[in-house]
Amino acid sequence: MPSLSDFLFIGATALACTAAVTVVALGLLWLLRRRSLGAQLAVVVGAVIVAIAVSTLAVSAQMYFSEHDLKVLVWVLGASALLGLGAAWLLARVARRSVxxxxxxVRRIGRGDVVAYEPAGWKEFDELAGELADTSQRLAAARAEVERLDASRRQLVAWVSHDLRTPLTGIRVMAEALEEGVAEDPDAYVRQIRVQVDAVNRMVDGLFELSKIHSGTLTLRKEPIVLLDLLSDAAADMVPLATERGIRISLAGVADQMILADPRELGRVVANLLANSIRHAPEDSEIVVSTHRTADDRIVVSVLDRGPGVASKDLGRMFELGWRGDDARTLADQVTASPGAGLGLAIVRGIVEAHGGRVTAVRVDEGFRLDVSLPTRT
Incomplete structure (x- = not known):
């Protein structure tokens, strides 16, 4: 039975040998700090094997009395160390290949490629490979979305430029006629200039509203609103435009429901929806504004017109910035935010989502319906 002094001697010897090997290993790691992971892994594994072998030999040299036994131990430790170092080298090569x-x-993802999941044989590397595959797919989807939005913005700029050029050209022509004194009815020219200036102002206001929505600076001043009053006021504001086409606006099933929202912004939403319906509804038809409460305590405001609406494939796109269902761009269409340029419904979606709601479009037997779903309390 070894004595306490023997245990202390063995511990001190092993500690000293291990410390010496560790210092050497740390030095090698510092020299190889810019080398591959495999080289550093080989140093660590090799240091462990060498520390064990050196410690065992140092202790055995002091305690073994048989020179033969000591030689056998040296050969055993040497063979084991070589095999261990070989295994460490193979492990390092496998790790280096996986890395x-x-x-x-990663480089392929940087070039814009989509990479598939390929297991590397190591749990941690397999998880990383899976994350890289998911990330490449998300990046590809994000790039496609950015390209789509960029194309929409370029198209929007072209359309807005066209829509601005039309009234501005008219204003300039009429101003020149007034300046040269050749206008037959100066008062009518002034009224027409005012109409076109108002149209340009509405378009600029719409662009400014969109900029606030997209930059996240839209500030909502919420207050309790009687929905019937808001819908009635919005419908009344649209009556002159609707009357020009013989369209009637009616409210159905709208009770004294309360909702917490920004009255100005929500009024803009309803006005834009009505303007869109007036623009596309058949002449001498009816637009019905209705509301109902859902099972999850949300208020849905619906605007139904008798028009054909948009194609089913475009239902999910009609609220995108710059989207238009047709090529008509006339000054008369510029009711609130130049729907012809694709601003009105994009503004609707931005305001509704800022309220925590959602807006959808659906084709029904009676015609085409736009639904705005809003939380009653936000």
Whole structure:
């Protein structure tokens, strides 16, 4: 039975040998700090094996009395160390290859490629490979969305430029006629200039509203609103425009429901929806504004017109910035935010989502319906 002094001697010897090997290993790691992971892994594994072998030999040299036994131990430790170092080298090569494959996938993702999941054989590397595959797919989807939005913005700029050029050209022509004194009815020219200036102002206001929505600076001043009053006021404001086409606006099933919202912004939403319906509804038809409460305590405001609406494939796109269902761009269409330029419904979606709601479009037997779903309390 070894004595306490023997245990202390063994511990001190092992500690000293391990410390010496550790210092050497740390030095090698510092020299190889810019080398591959495989080289550093080989140093760590090799240091463990060498520390064990050196400690065992140092203790055995002091305690073994048989030179033969000591030689046998040296050969056993040497063979074990060589095998261990060989296994460490193979492990380092496998790790280096796995890292190299992951690095190549990262470079492919950087070039815009979509990479598939390929297991590397190591749990941690497999998880990383899966994350890279998911990330590449999300990046590809994000790039496609950015490209789509960029194309929409370019198209919007072209349309808005056209819509602005039309009234501005008219204003300039009429102003020149007034300046040269050739206008047959100066008062009518002035009234027409005012109409076109108001149309330009509405378009600029719409662009400013969109800029606030997209930049996240839209500030809502919410207060309790009687929905019947808001819908009635919005419908009354649209009556002159609707009358020009023989369209009637009616309220159906609208009770004294209360909702917490920004009255100005929500009024803009209803006005834009009505303007869109007036623009597309058949002449001498009816637009019905209704509300109902859902099972999850949300208020849905619906605007139904008798028009054909848009194609089913475009239902999800009609609220996108710059989207238009047709090529008609006339000054008469510029009711609130130049629907012809694709601003009105984009503004509707931005305001509704800022309220925590959602807006949808659906084709029904009676015609085409736009639904705005809003929380009663936000």
């Amino acid at each position: 190299a494959r992951l690095g190549e996938r």
